[in-house]
Amino acid sequence: xxxxxxxxxxxxxVEGEGAFKVVVRDGAVKSAELRIFEPPRFxxxxxxxxxxxxxxxxxxxxxxxxxxxxxxxxxHSMEKILGIRLSEPLxxxxxxxxxxxxxxxxxxxxxxxxxxxFLGYDSAIHMAKxxxxxxxxxxxxxxxxxxxxNLLGGREIHPINVRVGxxxxxxxxxxxxxxxxxxxxxxDAALETVRLVAKFDFPDNERDYEFVSLRHPNAYxxxxxxxxxxxxxxxxxxxxxxxxxxxxxxxxxALHSQIVGRGSYFVGPLARYSLNFxxxxxxxxxxxxxxxxxxxxxxxxxxxxxxxxxxxxxCDEALRVIADYAExxxxxxxxxxxxxIGCAATEAPRxxxxxxxxxxxxxSIKSARIVPPTAQNQSTIENDLTSFVAGWLDLxxxxxxxxxxxxxxxxxxxxxxxxxxxxxxxDRG
Amino acid sequence: xxxxxxxxxxxxxxxxxxxxxxxxxxxxxxxxxxxSVRIVEQDGEATSLLxxxxxxxxxxxxxxxxxxxxxxxxxxxxxxxxxxxQASSDLSTHGFGLAAAIELGRTLRQLPPRxxxxxxxxxxxxxxxxxxxxxxxxxxxxxxRIRSEIEETA
Numbered sequence: 001x002x003x004x005x006x007x008x009x010x011x012x013x014v015e016g017e018g019a020f021k022v023v024v025r026d027g028a029v030k031s032a033e034l035r036i037f038e039p040p041r042f043x044x045x046x047x048x049x050x051x052x053x054x055x056x057x058x059x060x061x062x063x064x065x066x067x068x069x070x071x072x073x074x075x076h077s078m079e080k081i082l083g084i085r086l087s088e089p090l091x092x093x094x095x096x097x098x099x100x101x102x103x104x105x106x107x108x109x110x111x112x113x114x115x116x117x118f119l120g121y122d123s124a125i126h127m128a129k130x131x132x133x134x135x136x137x138x139x140x141x142x143x144x145x146x147x148x149x150n151l152l153g154g155r156e157i158h159p160i161n162v163r164v165g166x167x168x169x170x171x172x173x174x175x176x177x178x179x180x181x182x183x184x185x186x187x188d189a190a191l192e193t194v195r196l197v198a199k200f201d202f203p204d205n206e207r208d209y210e211f212v213s214l215r216h217p218n219a220y221x222x223x224x225x226x227x228x229x230x231x232x233x234x235x236x237x238x239x240x241x242x243x244x245x246x247x248x249x250x251x252x253x254a255l256h257s258q259i260v261g262r263g264s265y266f267v268g269p270l271a272r273y274s275l276n277f278x279x280x281x282x283x284x285x286x287x288x289x290x291x292x293x294x295x296x297x298x299x300x301x302x303x304x305x306x307x308x309x310x311x312x313x314x315c316d317e318a319l320r321v322i323a324d325y326a327e328x329x330x331x332x333x334x335x336x337x338x339x340x341i342g343c344a345a346t347e348a349p350r351x352x353x354x355x356x357x358x359x360x361x362x363x364s365i366k367s368a369r370i371v372p373p374t375a376q377n378q379s380t381i382e383n384d385l386t387s388f389v390a391g392w393l394d395l396x397x398x399x400x401x402x403x404x405x406x407x408x409x410x411x412x413x414x415x416x417x418x419x420x421x422x423x424x425x426x427d428r429g
Numbered sequence: 430x431x432x433x434x435x436x437x438x439x440x441x442x443x444x445x446x447x448x449x450x451x452x453x454x455x456x457x458x459x460x461x462x463x464x465s466v467r468i469v470e471q472d473g474e475a476t477s478l479l480x481x482x483x484x485x486x487x488x489x490x491x492x493x494x495x496x497x498x499x500x501x502x503x504x505x506x507x508x509x510x511x512x513x514x515q516a517s518s519d520l521s522t523h524g525f526g527l528a529a530a531i532e533l534g535r536t537l538r539q540l541p542p543r544x545x546x547x548x549x550x551x552x553x554x555x556x557x558x559x560x561x562x563x564x565x566x567x568x569x570x571x572x573x574r575i576r577s578e579i580e581e582t583a
Binding site for chain 1: 472476479529532533536
């Protein structure tokens with residue numbers, strides 16, 4: 001087995017179009033490439049010239065799974081430029097909306113995309129034949145995430161109720177009550193999910209990652225906080241561009257991100273969890289401990305358990321927000337447009353998402369830049385493959401290939417989101 | 430026992446040319462069907478679609494498709510008797526979504542007892558384009574056929 005190439009031309013059970021190729025020579029991994037061939041979509045280009053009020057609705061279209069993440073990073077950027085400070089109820093409602101997206105997105109990945117890997121099925125459809133109740137539970141749990149998006153976002157996919165300064169319409173307290181009843185069931189179902197996935201058989205693969213996520217003094221992060229890392233980074237979001245750089249690589253339409261001077265890093269549930277365990281609710285912490293997780297987790301295969309813990313947290317947090325909710329005086333805080341530069345990072349289900357905008361005096365977007373989580377994780381995914389495959393070379397080819405696919409799915413990659421293209425300067429001599 | 434529930438689901442993206450054919454049919458049917466029939470529009474994501482079908486006794490799903498037939502061709506598939514034609518990924522622009530939702534529903538015994546798919550052969554999926562001239566008549570034909578089916582089985 002001196003020469004070996006593991007090649008998958010079309011990755012299943014990920015969002016979007018990607019492929020990977022690992023080349024082995026003389027028992028050593030020579031290269032590992034995650035190829036993203038989803039065409040670039042030029043969102044940043046067509047945001048230019050549009051009103052600052054349109055950014056949340058336009059960027060929500062980038063992804064059907066995590067539109068809230070795009071909306072949140074967009075409106076928070078605009079609010080910084082306009083000098084808007086949200087009232088507490090509006091801030092809380094945005095947390096609730098994000099809870100809905102985490103539930104929806106994490107549950108989809110846990111039950112439909114990732115669990116089949118551990119239970120030995122090709123797809124959720126095959127898994128459903130033997131584990132019908134499990135799939136039904138996943139569907140019911142995901143629906144509660146959709147219900148939150150429906151109520152606060154106006155519809156399940158590409159919500160339309162978020163605006164700069166708050167929401168177009170905010171719910172009355174009584175409207176949230178039925179949601180609370182469903183969320184109590186969901187929280188119990190999420191706890192059962194943690195127990196279930198914790199029993200899966202995890203390959204013993206750990207690496208020394210640089211985890212990056214938001215960190216806030218009072219809360220597990222959704223919309224606010226400083227950007228911190230497990231190797232000592234601790235910066236304001238405004239300094240993101242000084243510490244993170246994007247580079248173009250030949251084999252991908254998505255840019256790769258690097259921490260200046262150190263290289264690849266890791267965003268997503270594992271990073272969030274490992275940097276913010278102390279901010280989880282007591283119930284979520286307890287669920288994590290019972291699942292055998294420590295305060296940090298460096299095994300990406302265990303990300304399914306961490307996602308399940310975050311679903312417990314999202315249900316718990318949603319219930320807290322609903323219980324404490326006081327209707328805001330007005331659904332949004334108005335402000336006049338003005339010229340300026342603003343950026344914001346929030347925590348998408350798949351990890352930190354950074355937006356940067358420049359506005360002109362009339363509120364038109366002069367420039368826009370969006371750094372989605374999957375783009376940031378690309379190098380780390382490739383390094384995982386390079387590192388892990390070396391230990392799996394004795395496996396039969398089909399199993400080795402499956403392990404590689406599973407290693408990629410650990411990141412719940414959202415490939416359609418991650419394709420944003422670099423600006424090209426043509427030098428024709 | 431709850432009264433029988435009929436649901437119509439138009440699937441697609443109205444901002445991508447003929448991809449919006451299923452949703453165009455749903456919009457036509459809003460003016461043609463009694464209020465007792467639930468009409469929804471979706472993007473076709475499998476789990477949401479399956480949840481939408483829960484508890485229905487009859488479901489009519491309309492989507493755009495590509496199967497190399499002439500644009501505007503109408504395909505009618507009885508989803509209760511067999512899976513969507515293999516290469517269902519070719520059949521539907523949301524191939525994974527619709528076909529997966531139906532197979533998952535079948536496996537979980539959650540498929541409505543009467544599940545009918547109407548697929549309209551698409552010509553173009555250009556961003557921002559309206560429905561093609563070849564597809565517009567097909568949306569009217571499908572709306573009419575669904576109305577007849579619902580009336581006949583009522």
